Amino acid sequence: MLQEQQALPVGATIQDPSGERYIIETLLGQGGFSAVYLIRTRRSKQEYYALKEIIDPDSEERNHLTFEASLLQRLSHRSLPKVYQVFEDTSLNRTYMLMDYVQGRDLEQLRRDQPEKRFSLALALTLLTPIVDALTYLHTQETPIIHRDIKPSNIIVPQGSGETVLVDFGLAKEYVEDKTTSVFRFGTPGYASPEQYGQGTNLRTDIYALGATLYTLLTGKVPTDALTRTVGQHLRDPLEPAHQICPQVSINVSKVIEKAMSIRVKDRYASVEEFWQALSIAAMQPEIDPISKALTHKQPVLTEQDIQVLTNSRKQVDVKKVISQPQPQSSKKLARAHVYVDGKNHLQQRILFGLLALILVGVAVELVLMSTVWRQQPPAATNTQQTQGNNYYGPDPNRPPPPDGDHHGGPCDPPTAAPPEYISGALMSSCYSGNLHHLGLALNKTAFQLQTIRQTPDGNISGQFHTAGQAGPFKGTITTAGAVNITVTLTSGEIMKLTCHTYIGGNLAGGNFATYTDATEKVKEDYGDWTADIERDNNH
The missing domain is CATH 3.30.200.20 (Phosphorylase Kinase; domain 1)
Incomplete structure (x- = not known):
């Protein structure tokens, strides 16, 4: 029974x-x-x-x-x-x-909190780029893995710091080419591809879902489910183009999403990387304004409102608030060997909450002390002083001069971090200027620079980091999808971890950082988010 x-x-x-x-x-x-x-x-x-x-x-x-x-x-x-x-x-x-x-808020919750129930293109790209990198990782395994349930509610923005996380592998399958991958659950209407309703799935199944997710984030509307589209495909496709729902979406971007969500598998992009590259190009392409007939550029840039959405989504949420929410209670006592009800649990919770309150008070005092130390750091040296006193701004003996011989040894010379023969993959500039937003220490913003950056064809990067009273070398990596990971060793001995992705136009966005007391990375002193724009050498 x-x-x-x-x-x-x-x-x-x-x-x-x-x-x-x-x-x-x-x-x-x-x-x-x-x-x-x-x-x-x-x-x-x-x-x-x-x-x-x-x-x-x-x-x-x-x-x-x-x-x-x-x-x-x-x-x-x-x-x-x-x-x-x-x-x-x-x-x-x-x-x-x-x-x-993974404590945080999912993209569906964040989307519904917006006044128009949607995100800007810049914010959507920022949030989805780490997911593209994760899907590329899954699809390029020795035996490729298909997630099969990509949707906004399965993408979480972790609190504090960190890139978005793709959760819920309830429908995940290994994909063996030329063999049918059977389906025993359909997935989520609106995001599930036509083949999930009975045919064999493949890597392009995830491309459909990723396109549908982007469609929802940009328009505020869940796409027409694939089954309805398939049944009525002899007529006009009932899926309304994204740019017709939301005029802020360009026709070029809308067409890329439409291709990713093609009913026929072979009409979609061949890989997630190809889809994302096409989307990046479309976001930068000019289009003809239907009223003025003039060419317009709609290059997406994160606005202050977008940054505020990212900041709010990463605020710390007390686990006690999650626990204190009304919960459905079982009306039946369960007889079992390894699962039982602890009658003292509520008393223990009260004691635990009291201890947590004391700990939080201690942490608050410590943060105030650390913020005082941070503010008392000596100001950064000027560019002239740095040129005379260290190698950060001085000529690099290991770097060959540009082909035209016109160089002065500045931190942004040459302007690109990769050698001239490097023509594929994501590229970084030699220099960036940006701001750190200190959520952990509540110090508002601090200006910083990433300079003398070098990039190798295999994705390794290195350079110098500068901010008020702190400096140090960094090393890291950049993936073909543009995800960047940097580790800075500061002069104080602290370690700073920065993550972001290269953005359309070459800037860096979607960044998070955390500062640790030492290389063990056990004690976190500060955390927050950041963005950076390309810095041009004044002598060029």
């Missing part, structure tokens, strides 16, 4: 095969036969995880969850979640998957 299908109550304790116990703090989400809980370890009481549960799974569902975990366990990408293990409770006939709890 099947047990009643219900989520476990708040306060229940789950034990994994190693004996580790986890206490359910709240129910994050629930479906007909599945649930996702926010849990913490019993021993530390401050280690939070997400626990995915399949209630009364059949053999296919159990095998699929096991596949999902093994899939994610062998992947390593900053925009994909970390999965730790899968285990079962045979007495309750439930299967569990333990994973990182």
Whole structure:
């Protein structure tokens, strides 16, 4: 006889095969036969995880969850979640998957909070570029992996810092070319491609969903589902072009999205990278204004409002607020071997909250002290002083002169970081000027420069970092999709981690940073976001 299908109550304790116990703090989400809980370890009481549960799974569902975990366990990408293990409770006939709890807001929530329920093109590109990099990583595995459920609600902006994260691999499949990849769930209407309704899926299935996600973020409207489009394809496609819904979207960009969402698989872009490259070009292309008949340029640039959206989305959210939300309670006591209800849980929570309050007060005092130290740092030297005193602004003996011989050894000479023969992939400039927005120390903005940047054809970058009272060399990487990761070793001995992506026009956007006390990166002193524009050498 099947047990009643219900989520476990708040306060229940789950034990994994190693004996580790986890206490359910709240129910994050629930479906007909599945649930996702926010849990913490019993021993530390401050280690939070997400626990995915399949209630009364059949053999296919159990095998699929096991596949999902093994899939994610062998992947390593900053925009994909970390999965730790899968285990079962045979007495309750439930299967569990333990994973990182990615705290933050998803793009669907953020979109709905906007006055027009949509994002600008600049903001949408900033948020989706890390996801493009993650999909490229999945699709270029030795056995390519298809996510098959890309949509705004499955893309999370982590609080504090970090790039957007692609979650929920419930429909993920390995793709073997020339073999049918069967489907047992359709995905999400509006984002699922036509082939997910019965045909075999392939890598271009994710391209359709990515195009549909961009369509929603730019127009504020979920696309017409693929099944409706397929049934009526002998007539006019019921999918309304993006530029007709939202005039702010250019016709060029609209056509790229339309191609990505083609009903026929072979009519879509061949790869995610090809799609994103076409979109980047379309966003920069001029078009003819229908009224004036003149050429206009609509190059997307992050506005102050866009930056504010990014800033607000990354604000710290107290886990206690998540826990304190009204939760559905189970009306039935569960008899089980490894899952039981802890009657002392509420008292323990009150004690825990009191301790957390004391800790937060201590952290606040520490942040005030650190902010005082930061403000007391000596001012940065002028460009003239730097030229006389160090190599940051001086000639680089290892860099050959430009082909025309016209050089003066400045930090922005030559203007591009890569050698002249480097003609493919994402490119960086030699110099950038920008602002750090200190969310952690509440110090508002600090100007900084990235200078004497060099880029190798294999994606390695290096250069010099300067800000008020701080400087140091940096090293990092840049991917073909334009994702940039930089590690700065400051003169104070602190380590600064910066992430961003190269933006249309060459600028850097979507950036986040974190500063640590030393190379162990165990103690975070500050964090925030940043942007930077190309800096031109005054002598050129």
